[in-house]
Amino acid sequence: MPGIEHLLAALTPINILLALSGVVAGTVIGSLPGLTATMAVAVLVPITFSMDPTAALIMMGAIYTGAIYGGAYSAILLNTPGTPSAIATTFDGFPMARKGQGDLAITLACIASVTGGLVGATFLLMLAPPLAEIALAFGPVEYFWLAMFGLTLISALSEGNILRGLIGACFGLLLASIGIAEISADVRFTFGSQVLLGGIETVTALIGLYCIPVLIDLVATPDRHLKVTHKPRGFRFLEALGLAWKTKFSLLRSSVVGTIVGILPGAGGSIAGLVAYSEARRTSKNRDNFGKGEPEGVLATESANNATVGGGFIPTLVLGIPGTPPDAVILGALLVQGIRTGPSLFTEKASIVFTFIYGLYLATCLMLPVGLVIGRYAYQTIVTVPKALLVPTVAFMTLIGTYAIRNSISDMMIMVVLGVIGWTLNRFGFSPSPIVLGLILGRIAEQGFVQAWTIGAATGELWKMFFGRPISLVILAFILLSVFYPLIRSRFRKTTGEAGNVE
Amino acid sequence: MSNNQPNELQRDTATIVISSLFIILAVGSLWDTTHMLDPDSYVFPRAIAIAMIVFSIALIVRHLIKPRKIPEPAQADVSTLRRVSLVAVMLASCLAMPWLGFLIPGIATFLLLMWIAMWDEWTATRLIVYPLVAVAIVLGFYTLFGNILQVPLPLGTLFE
Numbered sequence: 183m184p185g186i187e188h189l190l191a192a193l194t195p196i197n198i199l200l201a202l203s204g205v206v207a208g209t210v211i212g213s214l215p216g217l218t219a220t221m222a223v224a225v226l227v228p229i230t231f232s233m234d235p236t237a238a239l240i241m242m243g244a245i246y247t248g249a250i251y252g253g254a255y256s257a258i259l260l261n262t263p264g265t266p267s268a269i270a271t272t273f274d275g276f277p278m279a280r281k282g283q284g285d286l287a288i289t290l291a292c293i294a295s296v297t298g299g300l301v302g303a304t305f306l307l308m309l310a311p312p313l314a315e316i317a318l319a320f321g322p323v324e325y326f327w328l329a330m331f332g333l334t335l336i337s338a339l340s341e342g343n344i345l346r347g348l349i350g351a352c353f354g355l356l357l358a359s360i361g362i363a364e365i366s367a368d369v370r371f372t373f374g375s376q377v378l379l380g381g382i383e384t385v386t387a388l389i390g391l392y393c394i395p396v397l398i399d400l401v402a403t404p405d406r407h408l409k410v411t412h413k414p415r416g417f418r419f420l421e422a423l424g425l426a427w428k429t430k431f432s433l434l435r436s437s438v439v440g441t442i443v444g445i446l447p448g449a450g451g452s453i454a455g456l457v458a459y460s461e462a463r464r465t466s467k468n469r470d471n472f473g474k475g476e477p478e479g480v481l482a483t484e485s486a487n488n489a490t491v492g493g494g495f496i497p498t499l500v501l502g503i504p505g506t507p508p509d510a511v512i513l514g515a516l517l518v519q520g521i522r523t524g525p526s527l528f529t530e531k532a533s534i535v536f537t538f539i540y541g542l543y544l545a546t547c548l549m550l551p552v553g554l555v556i557g558r559y560a561y562q563t564i565v566t567v568p569k570a571l572l573v574p575t576v577a578f579m580t581l582i583g584t585y586a587i588r589n590s591i592s593d594m595m596i597m598v599v600l601g602v603i604g605w606t607l608n609r610f611g612f613s614p615s616p617i618v619l620g621l622i623l624g625r626i627a628e629q630g631f632v633q634a635w636t637i638g639a640a641t642g643e644l645w646k647m648f649f650g651r652p653i654s655l656v657i658l659a660f661i662l663l664s665v666f667y668p669l670i671r672s673r674f675r676k677t678t679g680e681a682g683n684v685e
Numbered sequence: 686m687s688n689n690q691p692n693e694l695q696r697d698t699a700t701i702v703i704s705s706l707f708i709i710l711a712v713g714s715l716w717d718t719t720h721m722l723d724p725d726s727y728v729f730p731r732a733i734a735i736a737m738i739v740f741s742i743a744l745i746v747r748h749l750i751k752p753r754k755i756p757e758p759a760q761a762d763v764s765t766l767r768r769v770s771l772v773a774v775m776l777a778s779c780l781a782m783p784w785l786g787f788l789i790p791g792i793a794t795f796l797l798l799m800w801i802a803m804w805d806e807w808t809a810t811r812l813i814v815y816p817l818v819a820v821a822i823v824l825g826f827y828t829l830f831g832n833i834l835q836v837p838l839p840l841g842t843l844f845e
Contacts, residue, residue: 225834345744349707352737356714359730368726371717394772401767404804570815573802574795575822577775581794582787582826586836594779602772610699628729635728 188533192240192540200233200241201545205552208248213256213560214583218265218385219249220507221587227515235519236534240541242515246508247299247491247545251553254291254484259284259408259564260576262393266384266622267487269615270455272392273339274472274479279408281475284565285415288557289422290477291484292550294433297426298485299546301437302444302492306499307539311528314500316445322637323648326630327657328446329623331664332453335460336616338664339473347616350607354620355627357382364625365632377592386584386593387600387621391614393580394601401573408565417554425477432462432478433485440486444493444505452622454493458486460664492542499523499535700748704741711737770801786841788827795819 191197204226211222222245230238253265258275271291278287305313320328333355337347360371361381372378400407426433436458443454462482463472472479494505502523504510516523521531528535564572584597604614638647648654711734718727718734778794796819805811830836 345740345747348740349704349737349744352733352740353707353710355733356710356730356737359733363723363726366721366723366725368721368723370721370726370730371714373717394775398768398771401771401798401802402763402765568805570799570803570805570811571818571822573771574798574819577771577798578791578795578823578826581775581778582791582830582838585787585838586830586834589837591779591782591839594782595776598772598775598779607703610703612703631729631732632725636725 188536189540191236191533191537192544197237197240197541198544198548200237201244201541202548202552204241204244205248205545205548206556208245208250209252209549209552209556210248211245212249212252213264213556214252214579218507219246219253219267220511222246222249223508223511227511230515231518235516235521236537236541238515238519239512239534239538240545242512243491243495243538243542244545244548246512247295247488247542247549248552249508250488250491251292251295251484251549252556253487254295254480255288255557255560258287258291258480259561260393261396263388266388266452266618267455267490268483269388269452269618270459270483271480271487272615273459273483274474274476277473277475278477278480282408283475284408285558285561286418286422286477287480288561289418289554290425290480292553292557293422293426294436294481294484295488295553296546296550297433298437298440298488299491299549300543301434301485302441302489303539303542303546304492305438305441306492306495306542307536310496310500313442313445313496316442317497317501317503317505319653320446321651322630322633323651324630324653324657325446325626326634327654327661328453329627329630331657331661332456332619332623333616333627334661334664335456336619338668339456339460339463339615343611343613344665344668346612350612350614350616351620354387354617354622355624356620357387357617358621358624359628364629377596380588380590380592382596382600382621383587383593384618384622385587386597388618389580389584390597390600391604391618393576394598395605395608395614397573397577397580398601398605400569404569407569407572417558419554422477426481429462429466429478429481432465433481436462436482436485437489440489441493443486444490445496446505452487452619454486454490455483456619458482464667488546495542499527701745704744704748707741708738711735711741767801771798774798774801782839782841784841784843786844787831787838788823789841791823791827792820795823 207226208219208222211225212219223242226245227242230241233241250265250267253263253268254271254275256262256264257268257271258279261272261276263269263272275287275291278284333351334348337344337351339347356371358381360378362368362379363370369379439458439461440454443457459472459479459482462478463469466472466476466478468476468478490506494509497503497505498509498513500523502513504513513523521527521534567575580597581594584594585591587593604617607617608614634647635644638644641647643650649658714730714734718731721727774794774797778790781790781793796816799815799819827838831838
């Protein structure tokens with residue numbers, strides 16, 4: 183058990199200041215559509231090169247934590263996930279904001295993020311080495327099935343629209359394969375266009391598919407963007423805390439789900455949020471209210487995605503395999519600092535690692551006041567700003583944010599075109615979430631599929647490769663459950679409803 | 686300009702049309718993979734394209750057998766012209782940037798979108814304050830991205 187000396191080492195004034203500034207910077211950057219947690223860490227990482235390794239790690243952890251939480255602001259207030267981790271936050275966060283409960287949703291997101299962050303950090307502190315083994319147990323096939331699980335889950339979440347969701351997911355996967363193939367370097371689906379050679383960037387698609395439809399609808403009517411409440415209601419902290427306490431088991435379960443998914447390299451916060459959301463809905467007494475502004479939905483997704491921060495650090499620090507993209511940037515920064523990650527890190531450089539973990543606790547705790555203050559300011563701004571200024575500001579942010587990802591004007595055009603496609607499809611029941619998730623998971627799914635295919639074909643055991651491994655079979659069972667559970671439940675409801683009517 | 690929201694019957698037809706478009710897209714993707722020689726390149730997209738065709742056919746069949754009616758949210762006073770203008774202005778802005786750089790099209794886009802999104806009356810105060818706010822916001826973001834975050838924003842071939 184790590185000693186108190188590491189905790190005290192983390193609580194120096196300079197570390198507190200670094201954690202505070204990291205959380206503020208991360209939250210602000212994460213809240214801007216187009217600027218992801220990866221970019222927040224990448225942009226600010228050079229600042230840490232001149233610091234001592236512990237301070238550098240604390241600051242990077244704080245930026246990362248803040249950025250993941252910041253993504254919730256635009257998800258709740260603009261229906262645009264600031265980071266891919268916040269996709270599932272839009273499901274209930276935005277409907278809450280539309281009903282005039284945006285301030286409550288933001289406070290809930292803050293409480294959930296802090297809870298998730300603390301749970302993730304606790305797992306990192308207590309169980310990092312044994313948990314890292316989970317990452318090693320996952321081979322290419324498991325990653326393929328995990329990606330498929332994420333896609334079926336998001337398709338099944340739009341009850342009654344599973345087929346539309348699956349078609350959307352396939353569309354996203356096909357979009358992900360545009361450009362130069364990662365394994366074979368073949369040029370695919372560009373139809374001779376130079377613009378498409380680089381493929382479609384995930385965040386570009388995320389901004390286009392979520393944000394442009396909001397702008398298109400916003401500009402078309404004189405109605406206000408969000409319902410205005412004239413009575414000042416403060417942070418609504420106690421109300422949010424009461425709601426969180428009511429669903430404490432769901433909150434803890436979501437945090438554990440987030441941590442475990444975070445351990446799996448590449449899976450990231452988007453899958454964690456979806457799995458936690460789906461589980462919360464399945465077990466909730468208010469399951470029919472999910473998707474219509476249910477506070478439990480916001481609590482589940484936000485706790486899960488912030489728990490991936492601690493979870494993601496487990497394989498990063500123990501195995502040197504980054505759990506999430508921002509972890510990869512942090513890993514690079516650690517190498518610059520001369521720190522070699524690996525199982526021996528926890529014994530040879532215990533002071534650095536454990537001080538960093540306590541620093542992560544510190545940053546997560548600081549997120550509560552920082553998040554509440556920035557969140558309230560963001561909410562007031564979005565609610566009170568006139569539409570004639572809100573629309574061009576958001577539009578300009580989408581353009582410059584998209585450009586900043588790859589310094590590409592073509593990406594901006596792709597973003598706008600995808601936005602129009604997303605708006606059109608959305609009008610006919612095709613939600614943007616499966617398309618975006620298909621794009622995000624396309625790379626993991628293809629790598630897993632192709633590697634498993636190649637190994638299976640070479641060994642003559644193709645069928646066994648995909649359907650003969652225990653973890654694969656468990657994930658496959660979850661996939662089938664996620665697809666058929668809503669159908670079985672609606673059949674069961676119909677039957678019991680009819681029986682009830684007869685009675 | 687009023688918008689013609691699709692009624693329930695049109696919506697069902699539209700679902701079939703959109704599903705058919707997805708089938709065409711998937712068939713196009715399958716055709717494109719025939720030019721690829723390495724199985725690593727085509728095995729995954731082919732599997733996905735086939736799955737997309739299967740799901741799309743299933744959706745069409747379901748709608749033909751049992752049309753699903755989704756209630757349309759009632760919306761009054763919806764302007765299609767403003768919607769189209771928003772998209773056109775954003776695309777035009779992207780097209781102008783290689784020549785004019787980021788700043789000028791950025792300010793022009795902001796001002797045009799402000800005009801498009803304005804549903805209230807243009808009072809004298811608004812006419813003075815809003816454009817000033819527009820310029821301040823664009824310059825603020827331009828400085829943040831260009832100078833602080835060191836993003837190389839395009840200067841425009843006309844000014845280089």
